[in-house]
Amino acid sequence: MFLKLTKSGGRHYAQLVASFRNEAGQPRQRTICTLGRLEPGGDVDKLIASLQRARGLDAAPAGNPLDGLRFEGSRCAGDVWALWQLWRTLGFDGLATAWRGSRVEVDVLGCLRAMVFNRLCDTGSKLGVLRWLETVALPLDFGFADGPPQHQHLLRAMDVIDEHSDALGARLATLMRPLIDEDLSVVFYDLTTVEVAGEAVVADDVRAYGMSKSGMVARQFMLSLVQTAEGLPIAHEVHPGNIAEAKTLLPMIKSLLARYPLKRVVLVADRGLLSVNNLDELATLQATLAGEGRAVSLEYVLAVPTARYGDFAEALRTSASSQPADQPWVAESTWQSSSKSSSKSTSPSAPIQRRLVIAHDPEVARRRTQARNKAITELLALGEQWGGKLDAQDAGASRRGRPLSDSGAKARFYHAAQDASLAHLIKVDLQAEAFSFHVDEDKQRDLELLDGKLLLVTNTDAPAVEVVQRYKSLADIERGFRVLKSDIEIGPVYHRLPKRIRAHALVCFMALILYRVMRMRLKANDHDESPIRLLQQLQRIHQQTVRTADGQALHGLTEMTPTQKSLFSVLQLPMPTPAALSKPVL
Template sequence: MADGLVYCGGMFIKITTSGGRRYVQLVESYRDESGRVKKRTVATLGRADQAGSQLESVIRGLQRLRSDTPPEAGAVATVADVRFESSRALGDVWALTELWDELGFGELRRVFGRTRSRIDVEALVRLMVLNRLCDPTSKLGVLRWLQTVALPRFAPKEVTHQHLLRAMDALVEHQDCVQAALAGLLRPLIDQDLSVVFYDMTTIGVEGQTELAGDLRQFGLSKDGGMRRQFMLGVVQTAEGLPLTHRVWEGNTAEAPTLSTVVQEVLALYPVKRVVLVADRGLLSLDNLEWLRGQRVGGTEQPLEFILAVPGRRYAEFSEILEPIHAQRCAAATREVLGETRWQDLRLVWAHDPRRALEQTAARRQHIGELTQEAQQRAGKLDAQEGGTAFRGRRLSDSGAKAWLYRAVSEAHLGSIIKVDLQSDLFTYVIDDKALARAELGDGKLLLVTNVPELSALEVLRRYKSLADIERGFKILKSEIEIAPVFHRLPDRIRAHALICFIALVLYRVMRMRLKDAGSKLSPERALEQLRRIQYHQVHLGGERRDGTSSLSDADHAILQGLKLPKPAIDDQLALL
């Protein structure tokens, strides 16, 4: 009587019991002339409790029969013929490739179809975008990263550093078409009736000392502090955090003049019926205000609406407005207060945070105290020197003391309060009490200029505070996507690098939106890190190749479900480069 069967094609292993002992038999299944299924014993392999060594010999013999290359004389095939290839990350690049195709970014292939290059530009751009999200590195580093991943639906059989550079050149050559194609793909995700868009700029540090014609790498004041060589990056995004467009400028470009260029581009790319532009302090100027008030949306009579923050350096211009407001509403306030008034036929929404005001006032007075104390010590030393007292070290001069204090108050942005008399022969300075009072009047306050008619002051404030999300976008560009430091020298290569990082930010934000809608607390970075554990495996058994993937965990399933993406599968276009 049979105790168990193990099938293998038309033959199977049968374990039978006879006389209280168990035997292993090789049995063949066949059909007789009438078509009935029958079985016949091909060989008895021995007792089950003694068949270990005999079965190993049979297995080796079968392996010799199946091998394409006959073994050398005397050679014996063993389980050592099983060969495993290095595993490669699949889950993260799979998810991003699926998202790329689902959003329609494969349409970029049509844009690059007009290029003279024979390389697959779309595939190489996709490769560089995925690298920014999975393991951001230099273009040379991309080639090393390629050796650790299995890329789905990737046609090129070879990728070199020159291929990547040529793809970047083609990307810039067709930049306007690429941006128009991206806008077409993103339009379904945007509210066509009312779009609140946010615009801000940041600085991106670059390396290198060479000077080129039309160089974007200029020295300017970094948003991270200090002077450095850099370029400027402006990004427009929706209230939901979806990037719409971007621009690159020289590193010493003033922010305010860039506003008109970016707004015109948004209005041209996205035919929405109504736009509310929200921008930060550095973008408010009288020229910008006049220009914005004259803009219309989509060729209609609908005006372009805006919410702009007033720069702190311009608060003195609003002192006549702020003084009565401060006396009546803010001076005795113990918690944040909010209100609005009129300025140049526009709404001026103001907010006052008493806690923040105390902190700013105390910090300024402390800094003034430290500077004036040091100034008094230097003035005393100058007087003592005049009286004949000798000091160790270099002799102090009035011009040197004036230069030190002027530089110190300028760096502290206290030049309007501590005024150094540069015309005097002696070291002289004064504290302007009225300027100090005007500065303290603005402490803890936020001023917003807007022409949006129906939003309450609170809603205007909330819209502006949502601008902080675009600042988080810049942090993502600088951390997860690692846009900086930039080592490219050529202006077009820098523009291509910025565009690749911008597309990566689009994918990142779409992932974040989907994870958030699914109730997941994971960031896209953490989600990709989890999916990276899904590995592609390849094993060679007796001359035949077998492919497979790691088993998916519950966490993997949850992430893919939240992203609305299918689980990884192996196809003929899985590239191992």
């Protein structure tokens, strides 16, 4: 016998059928009985329930196998897992040795990891870290064995990080050394401003009013950053918001040499860091290191601030006179400066010849010249308009509104020239009785000579073209600052205490290290995706929690796509498994 399924009137039925042969030996079928409807709760379910009761089993009629199944939670897992594995690959768990032996009751390493990962996965305030932890599945042994951290735990961890900042920086440098070329290291140095909130003043405050990178006066602190030629950040420092950029250079170089056993340092820095005293002190530092028996070659490629281009006018004219104005070119000359004289000496300081590299970009020169000439034309037209009104008034012509005076025209035109940044070029005679102005044509020719020029001072022996290429690579460190301000969102900073601000900067600095290492691995495998876009794709890998009808909790991971699997392969990291993740507390 066997079961046969039939359909009638849109419903399905089960029949018990027997096979037999008739008198002629032909196979036939005979319906023994109709068991009833197959739909859930139909006759067949009732029959099954009756048979189970006859066997002593108290079971409800079989229904939909998903009846009673509940999906109780879903947490992001892939992005945190990738960062966790990258953290361990770099050996960053060893940072805990920096505060080993101190009496710390909070999980500092776990808090540090959580804050760093949060900057890359879901930036926010410290309270945002706590909310974020509620949405992610942490790997086993991530930390927080005594339960999730609270807000005061994060703050205490930041205090510990700052208290042991020197030991932590030394340990971090040790872990970063395998990634750095110690025989020849080209490092890039630059500073940026970070916005802060609040008006309160505390002791040793690093928040101060200064000129921000946006050109506005704001309360801020300065952040300096050192990166390798490959774009890997290796050092940072927090400075008061009103410090002069040039004063930060030498202390950073000394700190860098103390932490890394470099044989040669080629420092590449942007405008604002060029100072005769800095260059003299670098030479003094070089001599001091040699006297200590440390063979370190200190070289530099520093850009000349635009405000000082006038000091090099003669060298620019000489170089430009022998070069085509409509073609790019690179030339070199010398810059004669006075060395820092000894305080005990009454004789004048001896001049020092420094190597000057000049590069010309005709396209940049054309754009700047055209923009300036357009602004000059518009300003001159305004001056002629006001001059015409004054002449008409003197001739007795009547006009609506208040009459225009010569003194008023002079003041308004002077301020208009200042607003257009042309007061040094368009001169207003403020002492004359009548309104008058003129264009300083010699100054205009000098400005056109400077257009499109890049001036670099260096003590390297590299070809001039290579010096220019090294400096232009400084744009990579500027991208690092953009990552800090956009993807990692270092500011605005709401912390008030200097130690918390420094700890916050360290957290963002470590997030930038992970970002750059991911970027380097992606680039090595010809992947154009940004690390943040990569983490967004891995964030879609979720830990799912399901509870069955009998109350059993099941945990699993969403099926990974081929793209997600390839990303783990590119990053050289293992893929997550359900057993490797902590189970959520339900």
